[in-house]
Amino acid sequence: MKARPLLLLLLLLVTVPASAHVGSPDVYADAQAGPYHLSIVIRPPLVIPGVADIEVRSQSADVQRITVTPVPLTGEGSKHPPVPDAMQQPSNDRSYYTGHLWIMTTGSWQVRFAVSGSHGEHTVSIPLPAAAMATRKMQSSLGTFLAVLGFLLVIGMIGIVGAAAREAKLPPGAAPPSVNRRAARIAMTVATVVLVAGVLLGNVWWNSEAASYSEYIYKPLQMNASLLASNTLHLELHDPGWFSQRRLDDFIPDHDHLMHLYVIRWPQMDTVFHLHPQAADNGQFNLALPDMPAGAYRLYADIVHKNGFPETIVGSITVPAIHGTPLSGDDAAGEGTPVSAAQTSGVNPVFRLPDGYTMVWKSPGKLIAKAPQTFQFDLLDKSARPAADEALYMGMLGHAAFVKTDGSVFAHIHPNGSMAMAALMMANPQSPMQHATQADNMPGMDMPADKLPASVSFPYGFPSAGRYRIFVQMKHGGTVETGIFDAEVAPAAN
């Protein structure tokens, strides 16, 4: 038992990073550095300070060199970037680059990509929120091994002290006299007391270190949801305490709204709402609910702080059948089959929308955890032709929410990627990204300005194997359509 405090002393603190989403920390982006088109994955470090792993696939052939630099998103530090690191090309695949960057502190970061090629050098920055999110326990096998080593060290030390007191001054081979034996027993007792005290004090020291570290561990904002009157949803945010000066009144609009609230009937995930509550007092939001079937709902609320740090706040509420106000503005709703009855097989799954349109998921092939993949959805009209009246929905061709059926993953994704759009704008103030239409990404495609493609694609990678539901929203005319698709994701191969 003596060694147990030592084991505690040796426990490793490993952290996982926070992100705008729930359980989906990796950043997937489809970015344009001037004329160069890049597919980017940033995997934030497991510890802060720690190393972020970066993968880039250049979709433009004329790229010769890419460098990466970590820079704070806001504040004085954002004006003094460190020296850039050149990305490596680890294989014969000349379009594939990898890099590693130290992220030294918790906060709102960006990774700046400088791309050189035949069209000169151009940059693009991808926001990266970094925060220690949990303390992970040491593997039990390693813990046992270290505990045994620690125990042997203590026993060995006591033995050495005893031997020194008993035999240090004797000539070789001489038997120790009884006075020496007594001295040795006393020395060993003293050594035992000193060592055990040392181990116990170490444990106290460790616990206080761990306690102060836990202050640094990211604790998402909390949310209480309640029903006011008959159909007003009231949200009250709370800060459970986190080391940074987090505020409840510094939210900035992200694609036109302070809060994007997904309301999903649970566990069947058959009814979904994408709503935009109005800010009331500090940390309070109100929303006039539309018609809603009775049931338990999960709430996922996306907000972005002034420094570009995004958070997804999770809550829940059970409501009776609600007769509310008709959906208006950017608010939208969708309905599908219960997830328990859903099929995930089939190529190019088709989702039939209430107005006779359909949404089709262009099959990406096998879905694998951790792999960057492109999720393309096409909107077809009643005669199965691409919708001629495609419109932007909150400035973009589409919005998607990837939600694991066990509730452990929620990620709100856009055609640009998984970053919060408000943070992306902050990171690239000089060149507002024009991915809204994507038409400019497609060489040789001369799309009239008023005609949008009836197709949207999202770069994303599932964080883990399992079953997911994907809620995809596209707009045509004045109608926001919500397609619901199911995905079975295989474990990452390694």
Ligand SMILES: [Cu+2]
């Ligand atoms: Cu969105």
